[in-house]
Amino acid sequence: MFPLQEAAEEDSPEFSWGAKKGKGAHNKDVQFYKSFTYAGVEFNLYDCVYMYRHGEEEPDIGKIVKVWETKTRKRIVKVVWFFRPTELTHWLGNIKVLGNELLLASGEGVGLSNCNPVEAITGKCNVVCISIDRRNPQPKDRDLETAEFLFYRTFDVGTQEISEKFPNSIAQIEVEHFFNKVTDLKQPIHYGGKGSLDMPHSFGGATIKTTLKDDQPGRNTQSTLPPVTLVKQTKSSTRTDQCTTISQCQVTELVEKELNKVPISLGRQGRQGNVSETDKTVARTEVKHSYCTPSTNALKKRKLQDLSDTTPFDQHKVMKSTSQVIEVTTRVKEGASTWFKELPWNDRLQDAQERGTLMLLENLDPSYASTEVEDIVKHALRQKVSAKMVQHNTFSNPLNGKAFLIFKSSEAAETAIFELKRRCLMLGDGRPVVARKGTIQDQVKSKDFPGHLSIGKLKFQKLGEEMRKAVSTSHYAQSNTIEHELAVEWRVLQEQSSLWWKALRQEQAAEIEQLNSKLKNPIKNSV
Amino acid sequence: MEAVFEEYAAFENKVKQSVYIDNLSPLAKESVIKAALDQFGNVIQVTLIRTYLELKGMGRAALVEMQNADEARTIISEIRNSPFMISGMPRPVRARPAVVEMFDDRPRKPDRMIMCYWLKSNDPDFEVATKMKRIVRNHAKEANFLLKTDQNADFRNAGATDGHHARTVGGFRGWPPAAPFPEPQKFSAKS
Numbered sequence: 238m239f240p241l242q243e244a245a246e247e248d249s250p251e252f253s254w255g256a257k258k259g260k261g262a263h264n265k266d267v268q269f270y271k272s273f274t275y276a277g278v279e280f281n282l283y284d285c286v287y288m289y290r291h292g293e294e295e296p297d298i299g300k301i302v303k304v305w306e307t308k309t310r311k312r313i314v315k316v317v318w319f320f321r322p323t324e325l326t327h328w329l330g331n332i333k334v335l336g337n338e339l340l341l342a343s344g345e346g347v348g349l350s351n352c353n354p355v356e357a358i359t360g361k362c363n364v365v366c367i368s369i370d371r372r373n374p375q376p377k378d379r380d381l382e383t384a385e386f387l388f389y390r391t392f393d394v395g396t397q398e399i400s401e402k403f404p405n406s407i408a409q410i411e412v413e414h415f416f417n418k419v420t421d422l423k424q425p426i427h428y429g430g431k432g433s434l435d436m437p438h439s440f441g442g443a444t445i446k447t448t449l450k451d452d453q454p455g456r457n458t459q460s461t462l463p464p465v466t467l468v469k470q471t472k473s474s475t476r477t478d479q480c481t482t483i484s485q486c487q488v489t490e491l492v493e494k495e496l497n498k499v500p501i502s503l504g505r506q507g508r509q510g511n512v513s514e515t516d517k518t519v520a521r522t523e524v525k526h527s528y529c530t531p532s533t534n535a536l537k538k539r540k541l542q543d544l545s546d547t548t549p550f551d552q553h554k555v556m557k558s559t560s561q562v563i564e565v566t567t568r569v570k571e572g573a574s575t576w577f578k579e580l581p582w583n584d585r586l587q588d589a590q591e592r593g594t595l596m597l598l599e600n601l602d603p604s605y606a607s608t609e610v611e612d613i614v615k616h617a618l619r620q621k622v623s624a625k626m627v628q629h630n631t632f633s634n635p636l637n638g639k640a641f642l643i644f645k646s647s648e649a650a651e652t653a654i655f656e657l658k659r660r661c662l663m664l665g666d667g668r669p670v671v672a673r674k675g676t677i678q679d680q681v682k683s684k685d686f687p688g689h690l691s692i693g694k695l696k697f698q699k700l701g702e703e704m705r706k707a708v709s710t711s712h713y714a715q716s717n718t719i720e721h722e723l724a725v726e727w728r729v730l731q732e733q734s735s736l737w738w739k740a741l742r743q744e745q746a747a748e749i750e751q752l753n754s755k756l757k758n759p760i761k762n763s764v
Numbered sequence: 765m766e767a768v769f770e771e772y773a774a775f776e777n778k779v780k781q782s783v784y785i786d787n788l789s790p791l792a793k794e795s796v797i798k799a800a801l802d803q804f805g806n807v808i809q810v811t812l813i814r815t816y817l818e819l820k821g822m823g824r825a826a827l828v829e830m831q832n833a834d835e836a837r838t839i840i841s842e843i844r845n846s847p848f849m850i851s852g853m854p855r856p857v858r859a860r861p862a863v864v865e866m867f868d869d870r871p872r873k874p875d876r877m878i879m880c881y882w883l884k885s886n887d888p889d890f891e892v893a894t895k896m897k898r899i900v901r902n903h904a905k906e907a908n909f910l911l912k913t914d915q916n917a918d919f920r921n922a923g924a925t926d927g928h929h930a931r932t933v934g935g936f937r938g939w940p941p942a943a944p945f946p947e948p949q950k951f952s953a954k955s
Contacts, residue, residue, distance in 0.1 A: 583814065600900045603865045606872040617880055628813050629865035630825050631786050631858075632911055634903065638865065661883040661893040669883075669893040671900045724847030727855045730921050731787065734914050741910055745903045752899065755892045 250276030266308035283414045285364040288357050298362050302410045312355040317408050318342045339386045343407045344393030350408045366417050373416035593647035595675030600668050603638035610640045667756045771871050780833045782862035786825035792850050800850045805835030
């Protein structure tokens, strides 16, 4: 066995406090915090986390509602729990649950919340609330896709009832914190009680926040509506003397206009349905509030301006980006003749993908050389291309060879794909060539790798010289360490994985064999 | 002609003395891998493999060429027997003998005549071939799915192993309650 080289061991994952929140009311020695960083991950108040419980295989999921450090330097988090449906079978009975549904604990009693040491946290969890409660910002498609869990019901631990209604507070925390986080660019300013409000009912907080962050307008094909934060004309602080009230109907109108404008300019995925929905919710809640005296024309204009200001520039951004996209493609067609440049293969691939000249050929004999592929294409399609076989890795099909082709122009690529799809190009040993538009994954430099703990960018500020020089190195695991145990678990998983793949490939090979035997006139290659 | 044969023979040799390593952390650079495997012999070259078609987060892979086939074989058996980690722990790397397909700059196989032809649509084989095309596409999708399952399993295992620290501390929840739950109290109008 090779000796253990400088093993990078840490007794406990790194911890550091974030923003402070205030001292305890009863006990001045207790310091509350808003956030902390643990094991390189930042946790904020109201984040959802996985917590490990002794003896349980599956971690529990809870929402952090309080974070503090005690006099004795103990770090505690208070979490309100989410129940998995399996924990509530007795009360759910035959009620259907969604695949990744959770239920939020509410009420009073055992099981609502607990205070646990920070070290029991094993990771962050992405939980999205899909309740249609007015106070809940509705999640976008993107959120739903990346969500690990959803919830829209509560389980009252006191009365043991499951309900879709959310109380005003859970564990003495306002329920708004349990709903989805608001991701407005500008904070919607609630209509305060000051100023001359002639309205019989108070406005109180029914700001509908249909939020949206359009950070990658160009690529985000699922772009939804731009944020229309119904700022209830709050700038009334300066204008209270002139215009005290807002005509909700007017606001609705304006909002509708804005909302209607956008889908047309986006024109991507006809989210018209969504538009009308939000319109209706807007209208409904607007109507609920009392109708105030209509304002002057001047105010209307100003409001229009305000709204278009506050519908953050995202709207403009979106419009710009769609036109940008179009531009790119036209430009591309002009520059297609520059393919002779001998750039490194990676760059050429990226380039080709953007231009639409990239094609993927599949079902080739895996032992073909790239030049052979180029020849095949030259003879069969009478096109000159640049080809390179894709390197096989653990997951490649051993029977199947793939190659990337870069054509001279996107039209050539298009016609080639069309030809190959429509007709059948057979290779010697009874293999039809399968052609596809080439897409390659972005080479993202991701530093994380599941199962790896390594000294990356941890800040060793207070530790000594030695620790600072510590580096994760390569070594064998000694059999008496925890590391060895964990490593063995990974080995088991690796073996398992290779078995799955073997089984899959065997099945696939059998299928192909079967079909192959049906071929009447295969021409065998002379090898 | 001789040169072509020689070239191919040299290539085959290269394949025999190369090892395919995967489950590598993205942090592992070529120099790191070289240093790690220098223990086993003389490393001639390390090339990281680019993944164009697979998902991210599956770990990188590399082709390591050793001086001779024996060294390559030693590496593979050693790594298989005891977990070896490169650039971080505790996930060990995996080693397999390299195959021809892993090298994308390979020379042509000498004296191989490739034939190809277009099938006529009235050829009885046309239908079979179309079916084959469809199956190949399906296989690719199946492989993708298995890849995702693989990745999920990786993440779950990571959660379990990373959570090792949590295990030593552990949390308390108080659920499910030890005693059976009493029936919800029914409030009657008249007590």
